[in-house]
Amino acid sequence: MLPPSLYAETAAPAAPTPPLEGEHRADVCIVGGGFTGLSAALHLAEAGASVLLLEAHEPGWGASGRNGGQVNPGLKPDPDEVERDFGPDLGGRMLALSYGAPDALFALVRRHQIACEARQEGTIRAAIDARSAAAARRSAEQSARRGWPVRYASAEEVAAMTGTARYAGAMVDARGGDVHPLSFARGLARAALAQGARIHGGSPAQRIAREAAGWRVTTPGGAVRATHIVLATNGYTDDLWPGLRRSVVPVFSSIAASAPLADEVARAIMPRRASLYEAGRITVYYRMDRANRLLIGGRGPQRPIGDTGPIRYLTDYAARLWPALAGVRWTHGWNGQLAMTPDHYPHLHEPAPGVIAALGYNGRGVAMATAMGGQIARRLLGTPAEALDMPVTSIRPIPLHGFWRLAVTAKLWEGRIRDRLGL
Incomplete structure (x- = not known):
């Protein structure tokens, strides 16, 4: 059963994914039914591989079905930094993959006719x-130098795009957009099933063992024998593989x-239908959906929630951005874990022959997790x-990983205070 959210109430219907029963064989067994695992399953099945995906709950249950729906281009570091870190060859390929990820995602939506309210109206940083x-401005200049459809917008331009005078400027990337994320996840599952993949919900992987x-x-309820294993559990990674859970926060x-x-x-409050995320110490992001609902998100309580009470700071902030929202009714509040x-940078690992893992999208998982699924398929x-x-x-x-929750909470409060004070 899905946690309560607007998406859970409005998503496209889910395809049947019954629990695994008995013994099965496959070329590839994928653990995790989010964007990474579903994209890998689809790409592999399209190429003729025998694929079986295991999901503890149902496809899209985790962050893939609960996120802001923003299809953002690029990696967290700026383009020049990526090439400094990895060199012009690999760094250039990483940039091509990550900044091209939205175009690839929207092409995937069109090719498989996925009904997910897809809209490519750009991303505002x-x-x-x-x-x-x-x-x-620096990031926009680096992008423009590479010939990408990116520009810097003045404070006045951003006010015209957003309906608020809050911002000092912005980078605008025409390649970004948004989707209904749970509908997108369910659409990927349907497309993978149509290509011959097998998907089993309610089937948590409990143990991985090497065989001859x-x-x-x-x-x-059963077991899968496979030549290859894909670990695609991101923010919900457990101790199924040694050390993997402690490699991300x-x-x-x-x-x-x-x-x-x-x-x-x-x-009036969002004249341009681009999605937006703030470049502050603590990220706030928002977009308008097809039903004229405002969805605003950000870091919040480091525990599961199911209503707007614990995230009043987000709705109060929306009213400060747009005073016309002062009396609006907020109908849904929810959260989920990213990694x-x-x-x-996102991480791609091969901890043993035949085993590949991908996780750690740093809040950019809609486009990048989908792209990483394609990379996994290429490798296998x-x-x-x-x-x-x-x-x-x-x-x-990560050293002292057990203290992450306390450290994250402290960092959130520090960032909110510094952003509020302009420090």
Whole structure:
């Protein structure tokens, strides 16, 4: 059963994914039914591989079905930094993959006719002060130098796009957009099933064991023997594989959704239907959906929630951005866990022969997790690791990982205070 959210009430119907029963064989067994696992399943099945995906709950149950729905281009570090870190060859391929990920996602939606309210109206990286405006300008200049459809917008331009004078400027990338994320996840599942993949919900992987001819994955109702294993559990990674859980920091992100707004109010507060995220110390993001609901999100309580009470700060902030929202009704509040990495890059690992893991999208998982599923498929279909568009690295557990929740909570409060004071 899905946690309560607006998406759970409004998503496209789910395809049947019954629990695994008995013994099965496959070329590839995928653990995790979010964007990474579903994309990998689809790409592999399209290529003729025998694929079986195991999901503990149902496809899209985790962050893939609860996020802000923003299809953002790029990686967290700026383009020049990526090429400094990885060199012009690999760094250039990483940039092509990540900044091209939205176009690839929307092409996937069209090819498989996925009904997910897809809209490619751009992404706005809004600067809350002079410091973040200078950073947005630098990033826009780096992008423009590479010939990408990216520009810097002045404070006046951003006010015209958003209906608020809050911002000091912004980087605007025409390639971004948004989707109904749970509908997108369910659409990926349907497309993978149509290509011959097998998907089993209610089937948590409990144990992975090496066998002479590959691997055996055990669930409460059965088992799968496979040549290859894909671990695609991101913010909900457990101890199924040694050290993997401790290589990322799971962080809850919260979203509040308004009741549908009158057309004149919706046009006034968000004249341009691009999605937006703030470039502050603590990210706030928002977009308008097809029903004129405002969805605003950000870091919040580091525990599960199911209503707007614990995230009043988000709805109060919306009313400060747009005073016309002061009396609006907020109908839904929810959250889910994303995965952060210490170096701010997504991680791709091959911890043993035939085993591949991908996780740690740092809040950019809609486009990047979908793209990473394609990279996993390329690798398992024979592409050498060094020819992939993301580096394959060793699993590196984070020291003192057990203190992450306290550290994250402290950082959230510090960021909110510093952003509010303009420090």
